[in-house]
Amino acid sequence: MDFLNALVALTNYVIVPGMAYGAQLALGALGVTLIYGILRFSNFAHGDTMAFGTAMTIMVTNGLLALGITFGPLPTALLALPFGIILTCLLVLGTDRLVYRFYRKQKAAPVILVIVSMGVMFIMNGIVRFTIGVRDIQFADGERFIISVRTFKEMTGLQEGLAIKATQGITVGVAVIVVAMLFWFLNKTRTGKSMRAFSDNEDLALLSGINPEKVVMVTWMIVAALATTAGVLYGLDKSFKAFTYFQLLLPIFASAIVGGLGNPLGAIAGGFVIAFSEVTVTYAFKKVLGYLLPESLEPSSLVQLLSTDYKFAVSFSILIIVLLFKPTGLFKGQSV
Amino acid sequence: MKKLLLATTAMTMMAGSAFAAGHAEEVKIGVILGFTGPLESITPAMGAGAELAMAEVTESGALLGGATVTSVRADSTCIDAGAATSAAERLVTADKVNAIMGADCSGVTGAILANVALANGVVMVSPSATSPGLSTAEDNGLFFRTAPSDARQGVIMTEILADRGVDNVALTYTNNDYGKGLADAFQAAFEANGGTVTISAAHEDGKADYSAEVGALASAGGDVLVVAGYVDQGGSGIIRSALDTGAFETFYVPDGMVGAKLNENFGAEMNGSFGAYPGTDNAGSGMFVELAAAAGFDGTGAFAPESYDAAALIMLAMQAAGSSASADFKDHVMNVANAPGEQILPGELAKGLEILAAGGDIDYVGASAVELIGPGESAGNYQEVEFADGVYSTIGYR
Numbered sequence A: 001m002d003f004l005n006a007l008v009a010l011t012n013y014v015i016v017p018g019m020a021y022g023a024q025l026a027l028g029a030l031g032v033t034l035i036y037g038i039l040r041f042s043n044f045a046h047g048d049t050m051a052f053g054t055a056m057t058i059m060v061t062n063g064l065l066a067l068g069i070t071f072g073p074l075p076t077a078l079l080a081l082p083f084g085i086i087l088t089c090l091l092v093l094g095t096d097r098l099v100y101r102f103y104r105k106q107k108a109a110p111v112i113l114v115i116v117s118m119g120v121m122f123i124m125n126g127i128v129r130f131t132i133g134v135r136d137i138q139f140a141d142g143e144r145f146i147i148s149v150r151t152f153k154e155m156t157g158l159q160e161g162l163a164i165k166a167t168q169g170i171t172v173g174v175a176v177i178v179v180a181m182l183f184w185f186l187n188k189t190r191t192g193k194s195m196r197a198f199s200d201n202e203d204l205a206l207l208s209g210i211n212p213e214k215v216v217m218v219t220w221m222i223v224a225a226l227a228t229t230a231g232v233l234y235g236l237d238k239s240f241k242a243f244t245y246f247q248l249l250l251p252i253f254a255s256a257i258v259g260g261l262g263n264p265l266g267a268i269a270g271g272f273v274i275a276f277s278e279v280t281v282t283y284a285f286k287k288v289l290g291y292l293l294p295e296s297l298e299p300s301s302l303v304q305l306l307s308t309d310y311k312f313a314v315s316f317s318i319l320i321i322v323l324l325f326k327p328t329g330l331f332k333g334q335s336v
Numbered sequence B: 001m002k003k004l005l006l007a008t009t010a011m012t013m014m015a016g017s018a019f020a021a022g023h024a025e026e027v028k029i030g031v032i033l034g035f036t037g038p039l040e041s042i043t044p045a046m047g048a049g050a051e052l053a054m055a056e057v058t059e060s061g062a063l064l065g066g067a068t069v070t071s072v073r074a075d076s077t078c079i080d081a082g083a084a085t086s087a088a089e090r091l092v093t094a095d096k097v098n099a100i101m102g103a104d105c106s107g108v109t110g111a112i113l114a115n116v117a118l119a120n121g122v123v124m125v126s127p128s129a130t131s132p133g134l135s136t137a138e139d140n141g142l143f144f145r146t147a148p149s150d151a152r153q154g155v156i157m158t159e160i161l162a163d164r165g166v167d168n169v170a171l172t173y174t175n176n177d178y179g180k181g182l183a184d185a186f187q188a189a190f191e192a193n194g195g196t197v198t199i200s201a202a203h204e205d206g207k208a209d210y211s212a213e214v215g216a217l218a219s220a221g222g223d224v225l226v227v228a229g230y231v232d233q234g235g236s237g238i239i240r241s242a243l244d245t246g247a248f249e250t251f252y253v254p255d256g257m258v259g260a261k262l263n264e265n266f267g268a269e270m271n272g273s274f275g276a277y278p279g280t281d282n283a284g285s286g287m288f289v290e291l292a293a294a295a296g297f298d299g300t301g302a303f304a305p306e307s308y309d310a311a312a313l314i315m316l317a318m319q320a321a322g323s324s325a326s327a328d329f330k331d332h333v334m335n336v337a338n339a340p341g342e343q344i345l346p347g348e349l350a351k352g353l354e355i356l357a358a359g360g361d362i363d364y365v366g367a368s369a370v371e372l373i374g375p376g377e378s379a380g381n382y383q384e385v386e387f388a389d390g391v392y393s394t395i396g397y398r
Helices: A004-038 A046-066 A077-105 A110-132 A151-156 A166-188 A190-200 A202-207 A212-237 A244-257 A264-280 A286-294 A308-325 B002-020 B043-060 B081-093 B104-119 B150-163 B177-192 B211-220 B234-245 B260-270 B283-295 B304-321 B328-339 B350-357
Strands: A144-147 B026-033 B068-075 B100-101 B123-127 B143-149 B167-176 B196-203 B223-227 B251-253 B274-278 B343-344 B363-364 B384-389 B391-397
Touching: A004 A046, A004 A151, A004 A166, A004 A212, A004 A244, A004 A286, A004 B026, A004 B234, A046 A110, A046 A212, A046 A244, A046 B196, A046 B391, A077 A110, A077 A212, A077 B196, A110 A244, A144 A151, A144 A166, A144 B150, A166 A190, A166 A212, A166 A264, A166 B391, A190 A202, A190 A212, A202 A212, A202 B150, A212 A244, A244 A264, A244 A308, A264 A308, A264 B043, A264 B081, A308 B196, A308 B211, B002 B211, B026 B043, B026 B081, B026 B304, B043 B068, B043 B283, B043 B304, B043 B350, B068 B081, B081 B100, B081 B104, B081 B150, B100 B104, B100 B304, B104 B123, B123 B304, B123 B328, B143 B304, B143 B350, B150 B177, B150 B251, B150 B274, B150 B384, B167 B177, B167 B234, B167 B328, B177 B196, B177 B223, B196 B211, B196 B234, B211 B234, B223 B234, B234 B260, B283 B304, B304 B350, B304 B363, B328 B363, B350 B363
Parallel strands: B026 B068, B026 B100, B100 B123, B123 B143, B167 B196, B167 B223, B223 B251, B251 B274, B343 B363
Antiparallel strands: B274 B384, B384 B391
């Protein structure tokens, strides 16, 4: 019984939140990694692209709710998601046409594009704040829990409760579907293959008649879809606030780099590595050990490796170690 | 539309008075608040509160023989001391403001005080910096605040918890001067009273995920979770995560956490939780809310009344000194804020100015029952709130 209690406590506070957060980071990192692989620069505007997509989705959600349309037990935002994706596509394609294409034509060095993307980031940041405001917005509706703490305790009779939120379930589910679709697209379709060819060797790809403008356009569209999905899932699980999305950029980049920039599989692994390292290393094991150990050995301190203040230090230490010893990331990506 | 009208009226008024009273002085007050950054959702109402007081005074034409008061806004960012310092520097050197209303967050307020206000001898009145550290900061008599120090709040929190028989709490605070100051003040007061703080863990604002913090807090345990954070920031994130995982059911919410946002975010889930925030049952707060509604902003917003009072105090002190120079009126701030004298409520600034012009005494009460003590900070009146049926309501005053 005590063992089960320990297991449930660990699942409730570490594994379930870690999985959901990991899936959100992975989707974000996939977008960053695709841009890096195909357009060859680190897109700092990614966090704000996510914010823009989410803001648009929230507006459409509000519209749907005003019309009386809901999605039953699921959040209405999932219905609005395709519209959000389309609007975000228009935004990033417009940005590409107006800004990035100019620098691409000049064959600007990646570092210039990075700085350019930073400018784009601030502008998108402003657009989001102007359109939807700076407030904290909750837009999750429908069922809140798959299992709530109370029902779990009643069902099992255990002392510890386990909660799985509907949004956590949806996050992981949608992430799996999106990743499966992305890999199918990259590996099985003609356009996907030409994207990979373009990423592997640009000159060779151009020689074999691949249209670079089309590859760039499709990449931006996929990135817009990924960013909007990641942003909406994150917003459903927590809440939407322009400022928070801006801050999300850091863990997303850490995930992409740890996994190996330019490698989609790596982005997913990186997302989970960063999420779990933030949650586990700073977890206080007092409760879990209290169940497992005999009473005489029960810890009186918190049994916490590091205070939660250092959770970012943990993910960045991993980042530095990976860069020092395996500069291409855990999975073979391009070196930074 | 209402705002547009208001702006237009304000413009015509300013233009009009500029033509009419060419000889009258123009007083500039810098309003430096975190218009971007973690407090960007409450600062618009704070800025509007301060500017409401300025518009009222300008309209009355009673300040220093018909001076117009204009507001010059600057962004403190709340977190970036460097940016806040240069913004304040700009206010003082380029815009030549006579005084500063601000800043909002304790950290940037300390930075501006030390680097700009002291160096240039400019009076600064903060509506919302509550860190106990600012009570002892060197200020040459230039720094005041219409918000109480958190040392006082720590004692209030201990009293409220003790009255409910709680002697075992977990504590989390937002990792800045405000959160750390309040957490330390509370922990000291609570432990001196015989209580136990099982863990005191910081959380960062605006971060993506708080499961790690809640995991640690849940492991340490406690009857109540004290959340010394911001309602539209990490504080809500912590409560959300703690409720979802079933880690805590009862919360104590201090000043930064009490807001309409809590009802909206959590509703009935917060039932049984309690807290306290600065506030009084005086007539001034109600009058301020009405004035704010007429001006088109929300007067119940956190620190909006304090902002109105901060700006009002600056202008009343100028009138008492008969000068808009900081060096002259800094010694009059305490006098106009405290008894003896005629009590002045929001909307009565003109009356206050006239009494002062006639050589009388006033006791500015304002929207937040201002009473300045010791090093020029509010004595601190708190209202105790409790959540029932998904909304919080005031159950008493301390």
